[in-house]
Amino acid sequence: MGNDASIPDLAGRVALVTGGNAGIGFQTVKQLATHGAKVYLGARSESRAKQAIDSILSENQWITKDRLTWLPLDLSKPSNIVEAAQLLSSWEKRLDILINNAGVAADDFTTTAEGFESTIAVKQLLPLLKATASTTGSDVRIVTISSLAERFAPKYNNFATTKDLSDPGTTDPNNYTSRKAVFSRYGASKLANLLFTRELQRRLDEEDVKIIALAVDPGPVATDGGMGVFPGFLKPVLKMVMKSPDKGALPQLYCATAKEVANEPERYKGQLLTAPGKTNMGSDKSRNSELARSLWRITEEALRTVGI
Numbered sequence: 001m002g003n004d005a006s007i008p009d010l011a012g013r014v015a016l017v018t019g020g021n022a023g024i025g026f027q028t029v030k031q032l033a034t035h036g037a038k039v040y041l042g043a044r045s046e047s048r049a050k051q052a053i054d055s056i057l058s059e060n061q062w063i064t065k066d067r068l069t070w071l072p073l074d075l076s077k078p079s080n081i082v083e084a085a086q087l088l089s090s091w092e093k094r095l096d097i098l099i100n101n102a103g104v105a106a107d108d109f110t111t112t113a114e115g116f117e118s119t120i121a122v123k124q125l126l127p128l129l130k131a132t133a134s135t136t137g138s139d140v141r142i143v144t145i146s147s148l149a150e151r152f153a154p155k156y157n158n159f160a161t162t163k164d165l166s167d168p169g170t171t172d173p174n175n176y177t178s179r180k181a182v183f184s185r186y187g188a189s190k191l192a193n194l195l196f197t198r199e200l201q202r203r204l205d206e207e208d209v210k211i212i213a214l215a216v217d218p219g220p221v222a223t224d225g226g227m228g229v230f231p232g233f234l235k236p237v238l239k240m241v242m243k244s245p246d247k248g249a250l251p252q253l254y255c256a257t258a259k260e261v262a263n264e265p266e267r268y269k270g271q272l273l274t275a276p277g278k279t280n281m282g283s284d285k286s287r288n289s290e291l292a293r294s295l296w297r298i299t300e301e302a303l304r305t306v307g308i
């Protein structure tokens, strides 16, 4: 399949990309819009969102303004995620593509709950996604950006209790900002993204809902986030060896739009892709269905504690 994301004509389809103002998310928004979709760019900063939209519109003057809209969305605030989903549901009668793209590998320890945040977004948007899936000729996809770094998730964390959602990635409180702890936390969030995708697909299938959920590892991509985990002086070298953000967006664009996925749903449902058309097994842990169910259960428990 090479580098071709096989993006078909997307006229009439509605998409939301979280973290759409920068990096891989921005390139994804741009490609979806230039292929005809109506795209909501989920972002926490109005100025960064508007700048991203203006740059796409000025490069592609044939795209009408109503096809690119900022959706205010701060994933670190559960109540804000609910508000954003409500706003989008009041604006639109359909949502064909949801791309859970936003993500950080934060040095400071706050929480590893990034998977948890995507879960809130998906849960709140499920009625709209399901309504779309029940229409004739629908092809609804939920794509969550994970990473092969899921393997760095701490071995001891089995997502057994809600406390495991805010695992600092180390048992040493003096070491929360160490590289190892940062990678562990990032790994845990990316493992959660994968387990979430698998359990979501299992539940959708159980309910006989025609939606395909997929997870993606874009590979090493030269974005601020991708390079941010390495020391700053390496940036010029990293830019040469990592993928450009437009190439980095291809795997998620393939998952979100390629006809091949709709034509062969059993091959792709709940899977992790590392390139267009290329599935990857992921770690043993990521394929553990008990762990996936447990993560779902503790996430629901945690959501109840924040009133969702």
Ligand SMILES: NC(=O)c1ccc[n+]([C@@H]2O[C@H](COP(=O)([O-])OP(=O)(O)OC[C@H]3O[C@@H](n4cnc5c(N)ncnc54)[C@H](OP(=O)(O)O)[C@@H]3O)[C@@H](O)[C@H]2O)c1
Pocket: 018, 019, 020, 021, 022, 023, 024, 025, 042, 043, 044, 045, 048, 073, 074, 075, 076, 077, 100, 101, 102, 103, 104, 145, 146, 147, 148, 217, 218, 219, 220, 221, 222, 223, 224, 225, 226, 227
């Ligand atoms: N780049 C890589 O090498 C690589 C490899 C594997 C996986 N990934 C994954 O790919 C995805 C995209 O990463 P990227 O490399 O494009 O990173 P990036 O350039 O740092 O972009 C991250 C995006 O997420 C947004 N975001 C972060 N926290 C948010 C929040 N609380 N609320 C709303 N938006 C938020 C950022 O918005 P602001 O501008 O407001 O910060 C930005 O738009 C992430 O899930 C990342 O983990 C990346």
